[in-house]
Amino acid sequence: METKExxxxxxxTNTPFEGRQLAITLARKSVGAIQPDAEIKKKLRxxxxxxxxxxxxxxxxxxxxxxxxxxxxxxxxK
Amino acid sequence: METKExxxxxxxTNTPFEGRQLAITLARKSVGAIQPDAEIKKKLRxxxxxxxxxxxxxxxxxxxxxxxxxxxxxxxxK
Amino acid sequence: METKExxxxxxxTNTPFEGRQLAITLARKSVGAIQPDAEIKKKLRxxxxxxxxxxxxxxxxxxxxxxxxxxxxxxxxK
Amino acid sequence: METKExxxxxxxTNTPFEGRQLAITLARKSVGAIQPDAEIKKKLRxxxxxxxxxxxxxxxxxxxxxxxxxxxxxxxxK
Amino acid sequence: METKExxxxxxxTNTPFEGRQLAITLARKSVGAIQPDAEIKKKLRxxxxxxxxxxxxxxxxxxxxxxxxxxxxxxxxK
Amino acid sequence: METKExxxxxxxTNTPFEGRQLAITLARKSVGAIQPDAEIKKKLRxxxxxxxxxxxxxxxxxxxxxxxxxxxxxxxxK
Numbered sequence: 001m002e003t004k005e006x007x008x009x010x011x012x013t014n015t016p017f018e019g020r021q022l023a024i025t026l027a028r029k030s031v032g033a034i035q036p037d038a039e040i041k042k043k044l045r046x047x048x049x050x051x052x053x054x055x056x057x058x059x060x061x062x063x064x065x066x067x068x069x070x071x072x073x074x075x076x077x078k
Numbered sequence: 079m080e081t082k083e084x085x086x087x088x089x090x091t092n093t094p095f096e097g098r099q100l101a102i103t104l105a106r107k108s109v110g111a112i113q114p115d116a117e118i119k120k121k122l123r124x125x126x127x128x129x130x131x132x133x134x135x136x137x138x139x140x141x142x143x144x145x146x147x148x149x150x151x152x153x154x155x156k
Numbered sequence: 157m158e159t160k161e162x163x164x165x166x167x168x169t170n171t172p173f174e175g176r177q178l179a180i181t182l183a184r185k186s187v188g189a190i191q192p193d194a195e196i197k198k199k200l201r202x203x204x205x206x207x208x209x210x211x212x213x214x215x216x217x218x219x220x221x222x223x224x225x226x227x228x229x230x231x232x233x234k
Numbered sequence: 235m236e237t238k239e240x241x242x243x244x245x246x247t248n249t250p251f252e253g254r255q256l257a258i259t260l261a262r263k264s265v266g267a268i269q270p271d272a273e274i275k276k277k278l279r280x281x282x283x284x285x286x287x288x289x290x291x292x293x294x295x296x297x298x299x300x301x302x303x304x305x306x307x308x309x310x311x312k
Numbered sequence: 313m314e315t316k317e318x319x320x321x322x323x324x325t326n327t328p329f330e331g332r333q334l335a336i337t338l339a340r341k342s343v344g345a346i347q348p349d350a351e352i353k354k355k356l357r358x359x360x361x362x363x364x365x366x367x368x369x370x371x372x373x374x375x376x377x378x379x380x381x382x383x384x385x386x387x388x389x390k
Numbered sequence: 391m392e393t394k395e396x397x398x399x400x401x402x403t404n405t406p407f408e409g410r411q412l413a414i415t416l417a418r419k420s421v422g423a424i425q426p427d428a429e430i431k432k433k434l435r436x437x438x439x440x441x442x443x444x445x446x447x448x449x450x451x452x453x454x455x456x457x458x459x460x461x462x463x464x465x466x467x468k
Binding site: 084085086087088089090104105107108109111112113118122125126129131132135136138139142143145146149150 | 218226227
């Protein structure tokens, strides 16, 4: 009876670059889980997107999510 | 004689998405362990949910919890 | 001649939930190692327990300690 | 039909130093994913490049990205 | 011709508790590497020891160092 | 045609202590990659070296870099 969108059917991606895109998606979905209001998120976006600390902290989240995704994909080694 | 709710019977989930949900639960339970007062938590919620840095820092906690859950589930590889 | 309390006889716990409790203990003991004065800790507690950033940062410490504990317990897999 | 530049064809590099360069690239690309506007990024650069906290937080992102890259390369062991 | 004190002859400790003590030592030595002036460190100590964010951030460093030490000791499993 | 100094020929060090020194070097080189201006770095140094949060955040970077180096060296186990 789960009605939330399943944004993560799998951690497996075809390429490292797709893994990066997934990491960005996960970071965004986490923010959306805490602040689901689309209007508020829209209002906050220009604030954090022009604040260096917010940008760098976001990059930290992406780096952490990517660690998980990269390990799941065994670093896309052939 | 442990009377606290066991919110973590297992780290194993059926899907990656359920793993994300568990990661969010763990992050919330940690905050509740430090600040158990429901009234105060309710008061703080609109503050951090509209503060970019708080939102991004929360996403960082979720990413870290998810690392553990994903490893526990061997990344849900078949 | 170590006189400090050994608050960590083992990283092994019976359940994931006990692992969470241990993670919280470790986080608290670290703060106590830097600020051992009980009076000051008591004074600081209401401050950080009502500050969203402090709460989230504390949850980050717990998540990190739990990573170690979960790995030590091989994620409590049977 | 992906039109974004694939800045990460592989996590494998010839040397540890090249791995560091890749880690810096990944950190920068994450910031660019959240703030794609070249003008704004240019405006922010002198701000964070002279702010100690921003510099150290950026180094933290690089360290995290490098962890992933180093593991992918099995630490460049012969 | 290294004249600096070797504060880390080994990552191996007899017990998890000794591992915690080592983690605290490593965190302190890092601060000392960046700010070696004993007078300044003494001046800063009461400031960060009464600042919740500084205390929690210090606990985060200790948690991270402990991850490394615990892995090195294979989590002190018999 | 890489003209930048290769400050990381290898992650392998003889001892854990040398590993710590390398971790500090990596943290400093990351800051230098973002802010290469020697004059500005010199100007910032006394600021962050007397700011508790900056010092602790720097220690966090060192701890993270050391995790990678320690794993690369298999924790210097004989």
